[in-house]
Amino acid sequence: MCRLLSVVVAACVVGSSLIATSAEPVFKAGAATSNITPPIGQNIVGGFAPSPSTQVHDELHARCLVLDDGQTKLALVVCDLLGISRQVSDEARKVIAERSKIPATHVLISATHTHSASSAMGQDRFRFEQMLDEYQQFVARRIADGVQRAANNLRPAEIAFGTAEAPEHVFNRRWFMQPGTVPPNPFGTADLVKMNPGAGNANLTEPAGPTDPTISFFVLREPGGKFLSVFSAYSLHYVGGVNASDISADYYGMYCDRLIQRLGAEHRDPPFVALMANGTSGDINNINFRQPRPRQKPYEQMQFVADDVAAKVYTAIGGLKFRGHVTLDARYREPIVAWRHPTDEQLEWAKKTIATGKKGTGTDLSFIYAQRTLQMNDYPTTTAVPLQALRIGDVCIGTMPCEVFCEIGLEFKRRSAVQPAFMVELNHGYFGYLPTPRQHKLGGYETWLGTNRLEADASDKLLTELVAMSEELKAAVQ
Numbered sequence: 254m255c256r257l258l259s260v261v262v263a264a265c266v267v268g269s270s271l272i273a274t275s276a277e278p279v280f281k282a283g284a285a286t287s288n289i290t291p292p293i294g295q296n297i298v299g300g301f302a303p304s305p306s307t308q309v310h311d312e313l314h315a316r317c318l319v320l321d322d323g324q325t326k327l328a329l330v331v332c333d334l335l336g337i338s339r340q341v342s343d344e345a346r347k348v349i350a351e352r353s354k355i356p357a358t359h360v361l362i363s364a365t366h367t368h369s370a371s372s373a374m375g376q377d378r379f380r381f382e383q384m385l386d387e388y389q390q391f392v393a394r395r396i397a398d399g400v401q402r403a404a405n406n407l408r409p410a411e412i413a414f415g416t417a418e419a420p421e422h423v424f425n426r427r428w429f430m431q432p433g434t435v436p437p438n439p440f441g442t443a444d445l446v447k448m449n450p451g452a453g454n455a456n457l458t459e460p461a462g463p464t465d466p467t468i469s470f471f472v473l474r475e476p477g478g479k480f481l482s483v484f485s486a487y488s489l490h491y492v493g494g495v496n497a498s499d500i501s502a503d504y505y506g507m508y509c510d511r512l513i514q515r516l517g518a519e520h521r522d523p524p525f526v527a528l529m530a531n532g533t534s535g536d537i538n539n540i541n542f543r544q545p546r547p548r549q550k551p552y553e554q555m556q557f558v559a560d561d562v563a564a565k566v567y568t569a570i571g572g573l574k575f576r577g578h579v580t581l582d583a584r585y586r587e588p589i590v591a592w593r594h595p596t597d598e599q600l601e602w603a604k605k606t607i608a609t610g611k612k613g614t615g616t617d618l619s620f621i622y623a624q625r626t627l628q629m630n631d632y633p634t635t636t637a638v639p640l641q642a643l644r645i646g647d648v649c650i651g652t653m654p655c656e657v658f659c660e661i662g663l664e665f666k667r668r669s670a671v672q673p674a675f676m677v678e679l680n681h682g683y684f685g686y687l688p689t690p691r692q693h694k695l696g697g698y699e700t701w702l703g704t705n706r707l708e709a710d711a712s713d714k715l716l717t718e719l720v721a722m723s724e725e726l727k728a729a730v731q
């Protein structure tokens with residue numbers, strides 16, 4: 254009897270180990286959306302003069318996607334926010350690691366850059382270290398909830414990567430102009446280029462940089478059918494054209510809605526979730542500067558862009574080949590980069606400008622930049638800049654926590670060891686605009702101290718690091 258029992262137990266052990274080794278790992282995906290709309294009356298923060306919201310045109314969301322290759326999980330979150338402070342991302346990832354068991358290194362949390370949102374960058378986005386305010390705590394919690402719900406929705410999935418071209422909605426917004434027509438900057442010195450020179454301006458010569466017309470995207474669906482999620486990225490700053498006191502997710506939110514309609518994926522259980530992350534659009538917007546801009550109704554242009562981008566992605570999805578399994582991996586590093594500080598001359602100018610007082614009743618840019626100059630003087634010497642690279646099958650997503658110039662994203666697409674590749678900006682923090690060293694020399698809004706905060710060759714350092722991370726991801730593929 255005793256001997257018989259031990260034979261049965263041995264057979265069971267052999268049987269179960271056979272099942273474990275012969276079973277193919279199952280690739281899974283799950284998605285969910287958390288509402289992060291702030292209460293009406295909180296300030297809208299897109300412009301130089303924040304003012305309280307009085308209406309919600311469309312709700313703000315943290316859209317969450319979780320992928321699982323059977324061994325490794327990744328979470329990708331895109332929030333309808335102008336930017337997200339590093340502390341909000343850190344807090345959300347801490348809770349996600351505890352509750353959903355996805356390590357902080359494997360969670361991407363980015364902001365779209367809608368200008369019609371309240372601040373998730375603290376009460377003063379030019380102060381670097383701050384305690385989380387009430388709205389930031391709420392956003393962090395909602396992100397963690399969304400990832401947990403997405404993980405709860407995990408189910409067997411197929412995946413495909415695709416691209417679509419949409420060159421007609423992206424324009425470089427920094428321009429060379431006829432000699433003598435670039436106005437002096439708020440510091441009273443000369444720039445070689447002008448940001449947003451005005452549509453139809455007769456003094457334009459050439460744009461100062463390229464555009465990136467490509468929408469990159471992943472599609473997840475249940476085996477053979479039902480769509481689960483689309484994660485996409487396009488390098489367009491935002492569209493705008495809103496009522497000034499409205500909360501809105503801008504074209505990013507509208508694109509997600511249009512794609513859901515096109516795919517016939519409304520009212521699903523679990524829900525289909527579309528995500529549109531910002532690619533690298535620090536110098537790219539939706540204004541065709543060569544022509545005067547026609548007057549449009551609020552939201553008209555946004556709708557036009559959202560409809561067209563969704564239509565292009567939808568068409569491209571039709572031609573994709575899906576794979577039943579891909580492997581996942583992630584790398585996370587925090588290279589040390591110097592903060593910019595004012596020169597003695599700039600500091601003296603700032604003190605004098607503030608002592609003279611604010612000019613007029615409107616926006617006095619010199620006064621605003623004098624204040625920012627003094628704030629930058631109090632910044633520490635260096636900072637750790639969070640960089641992340643995710644590998645999803647053959648594809649690499651590189652990220653930076655800045656408003657990244659388009660040419661940096663194009664260079665990453667060329668240099669990434671894992672191909673194809675694309676970038677997502679405003680991930681895990683807000684460190685200002687990121688121009689290349691060449692663009693720094695040209696001056697303009699994005700290089701002004703305060704708007705720009707990292708040392709002039711920061712983009713070279715960060716890109717070198719990100720490419721090295723893509724090499725590590727490639728080397729780790731067995």
Ligand SMILES: [Zn+2]
Pocket residue numbers: 366490656
């Ligand atoms: Zn911006």
